[in-house]
């Protein structure tokens with residue numbers, strides 16, 4: 037059981053896109069994945085192919101409708117999703133207040149999810165600090181912080197490196213060993229992108245766990261109702277490598293019987309690297 041959050045101080049950096057792909061790639065490896073949307077934009081469901089007509093949802097009904105199991109939506113990718121649901125700005129503020137005062141409304145259902153054997157819960161979060169993520173911070177196994185390979189993100193890299201984005205003092209330091217960086221929209225033909233990449237690698241060392249190239253195919257995938265899950269050259273390959281790195285970091289053992297995960301079951305072949 038693992039809890040992974042995709043988060044960032046910045047908006048529009050690829051949190052939802054990457055969270056959806058990692059969730060689907062983990063499911064493909066045979067893991068039991070629940071993707072939980074903490075963002076009132078309610079966009080995670082779209083990446084995972086859920087119809088706009090689907091009414092099951094979780095967070096927007098928090099406090100009034102506690103049965104998270106009934107809200108789970110199965111997807112064609114093998115990921116079970118808890119969509120945020122509809123929330124006007126007033127409801128979103130009420131929810132933030134509810135979670136700030138009574139975080140157990142969210143932490144308790146997530147504790148139940150994580151109590152199920154071998155479940156991985158993947159969180160998509162809104163940009164910046166938010167009450168829902170704060171409610172789950174104590175349970176987080178890994179926070180994947182996304183930034184772009186641009187000047188705006190470069191200014192934030194030192195804060196990630198010295199853990200200021202996670203809070204100050206002991207609390208921040210305790211969270212730090214669970215926070216890793218992914219640089220998104222890297223373009224090695226652009227000197228600025230290269231410079232930001234080097235800066236991030238120097239500042240974060242092994243805590244920079246992945247990089248994803250700028251790839252129009254990734255942006256187009258959502259519009260086309262598909263995902264890049266086959267190691268497609270470019271972002272597809274980068275997302276697969278990121279998923280592998282996360283699996284290693286979290287020491288997730290490969291479960292048996294993954295859908296589409298390949299594997300013939302002949303252990304010697306897999307040891308020899310032929311699958």
Ligand SMILES: Nc1ncnc2c1ncn2[C@@H]1O[C@H](COP(=O)(O)OP(=O)(O)OP(=O)(O)O)[C@@H](O)[C@H]1O
Pocket residue numbers: 046047048049050051052053054075077161162163220221222248249250251252254255256258271
């Ligand atoms: N590697 C990439 N190459 C090209 N386009 C990308 C890449 N990653 C993300 N995008 C595009 O960037 C835009 C923002 O992505 P996304 O919505 O996932 O970001 P976000 O961080 O979740 O945004 P928000 O803060 O609004 O929740 C989308 O149009 C997405 O298709």
Ligand SMILES: [Mg+2]
Pocket residue numbers: 051052053075077079160161162
């Ligand atoms: Mg998003």
